[in-house]
Amino acid sequence: MGLVGEVLLLPFAPVRGSAWVIGQVLNEAERLYYDPATVRAELAALEEELTSGAIDEEEFDRREDELLDRLEIGLARPAPEN
Template sequence: MGLIKEVVLLPFAPVRGSGWVIGQVLQEAERIYYDPATVRAELARLEEQLEAGEIDEEEFDRQEDELLERLETGLRRGGATGDGTAR
C-alpha cells in the first residue's frame, strides 16, 4: 500500500517539498526574532536613539515594552544560547 500511495502522490512532491522549506525558513526566522542576543542589541540601539533625540520617551517606552516581551518569550523558549546561535 505504501508504494501505491507514493506513486499516486508523486505529482505533489514539489508541493510537499516547498512546504517543508517554508517551515524551515519560518523556524529559523522565529529563532532569530526571539534570540536574546538579537533583542538585547535592539534594546541598545533603541536607547541610543532616545539619547540622540531621534525618538521621544513615549515611543521609547512602547518599543521597549515590545522588545522586553520578545526577550521574555525567547528566554522561556530556551531555543537560543543568547549569543546569536541556536543550541
C-alpha cells in the same frame, strides 16, 4: 498506503518539498526574532535613539515594552538542538 500511495502522491512532491522549505525559513526567522542576543542589541540601539533625540520618551517606552516581551519569550523558549 505504501508504494501505491507514494506513486499516487508523487505529483505533489514539489509541493511537499516547498512546504518543508517554507517551514524551515519560518522556523529560522522565528528563532532570530526571539534570540536574546538580537533583542538585547535592539534594546541598546533603541536607547541610543532615545539619547540622541531621534525618538521621544513615549515612543521609547512603547518599543521597549515590545522588545522586553520578545526577550521574555526568547528566554523561556527551549534552546535549539544542533
